[in-house]
Amino acid sequence: MTRKLSYAEAIREATEQEMARDPSIIVLGMGVDDFRGIYGTTKGLVEKFGSDRVFDTPLSEDAMTGVAIGAALAGLRPIHVHIRMDFLLLAMNQIINIAAKARYMYGGAVSVPIVVRSVIGRSWGQGAQHSQGLHSLFMHVPGLRVVAPSTPYDAKGCMASALRHPDPVMFVEHRMVHFQKGVVPEEPFTVPFGRARTLAPGKDVTLVGVSHMAVECLRARSLLEQAGIQAEVIDPVSLSPLDADGIAASVKKTGRLVVVDTSWTFCGTSAEIVTAVLERTQGKRDVSFARLGYAPGTCPTTKPLENLYYPNPQTIAMAAHTLVKGEGTRWEPRTSEAPEVVEFKGPF
């Protein structure tokens, strides 16, 4: 099986297959039925399944999230799509006060099986309000599941799992992984939540990359090979539940951990991953670690500053190199900018 799909195509295929399997699945959100179809991820669905099941919405993120939840209470399985993750901030009340809590506060009488898709933007001046990775906000709240796969295979499998899951699932995508291509089986399959995926093996240092940063970690791994360092690259895939045991198993082997997030480090996913690993390794294995993420400020739009804002293969490799070789062994590999960032042409 060598058929390759892009990440965006993989999401579309999973959605289409699951909708054909389960007539309770509906897709709503601004632009899900327009000619662009959310970067192709919803393209063709309205033609195939009709406008009752695939429909555009008013710019009412708060109420439309409530509508999705209400429909779920009535037995539907809505996928609510947001073309930028930043817009979820308008839906926090419904997501956190109702979706996350309904099962518990109603004593198990109801389920809210909604899938909330959102896309983290980057490049071409996306800036302050189009490039935020807010996944840690949702990881913080019991009752929600949060997944952020980086490969087309996991995107398809996680979407299928999300659409069979009993709980609200925050499905986090990154605009820069939409272009990634990979082998994806045509037949439907699921990827279980709570299991990290080792993208490449290594013995010297563990690189954990969230979403697009898993792609950048693989590039950093190639750079590290030039310095004779073998890095193991792990994609957590699922952030809540988090496969802390799986990541810790790798770190017990390497003794070194670099966590790279497509968000800020403070109180973020990287803080949680490091803590969860140390809880499992303390007293058993000395672990040195580092965290990389967005610069601790607001995302700028101008290219020279934006370039500084994100971790990249060079900064990731340098952080890993320092852990392996020690302080004072400065090493600066040559690298080029990620092709998907270079090739991305705005304005959308």
Added chain:
Amino acid sequence: MSEVLFRELYRIRHVEQEVARVYPTDKIKSPVHLSIGQEAVSVGVCQTLRADDIVFGTYRSHALFLAKGGNLRAMIAELYGKATGCTRGKGGSMHLIDVAAGVMGTSAVVGTTIPLAVGYAYALKMRGSGALVAAFFGDGAVDEGAFHESMNFAALKKLPVLFVCENNLYAIHSPQAARQAKSNLCERAASYGMHAEHVEYGDVFTIRDRTAAAVSAIRAGSGPRFIECMTYRWKEHVGPGDDFAAGYRTRAEAEPWYARDSLNLIGARLDPAVRARIEHEVQAEVRDAFEFAESSPFPGHEELLTDVYGVA
């Protein structure tokens, strides 16, 4: 018909009075927002609904829960925090639910259940079920963006929703005039493209008859309708006491509402023997519910983390 309405109104009033009576014992460790004075809205509306119709409510929903047929024993046990409560002691007074009765949930955050009602109605319409959803909320919820967003979407999709605004003039202690430039909520509802009407005096017959017409229209495919029922909360915002001494409202404002109380007016017209029989029966039922709550166990410690997540 008057007997039915009297029974419903009296049952809710008596339950609430019993809650207020028991409350100082601290056996009910749940914030209670009593419905006393506002029963006619829930009773009048729910009299027109079918068993398969759905309601969503607010944190002041004891009346709605009972009027729609919610299980009384489970409600009282919930106030007591018992394992036999309608949410097994997890939700309390503000998160009542009875799926079998079509009470699909009440919420402590103002306005949050309005879009849930609309979404539920979307699913009903998609399935062609013929049932409808009544969304209950107060005049405070009208301040929320979710109210307006929900009205717009319900009208856009011609969804089978009855929006029921219980206007008791106050959001906690803030009068409507301190929050809204215009008091005519019907104009706002109508501007979204739905029929809207106002019921001035909280009379249960008027509410029932106007709602019946609205419900018929909705079932015939009119799309959503809005009904604003003026009403008055007799007790403090939360808790069992009076609060006229607090200064934000006067007893004089409440007097006309006492005088036009549907329960008292209907009760005065009933045959005294019939009235006594109904009261006796209801009292026995309510006594049984409180005894059930008292004698029920608290949830075990193993319940702390059950139902945070479903079983995948």
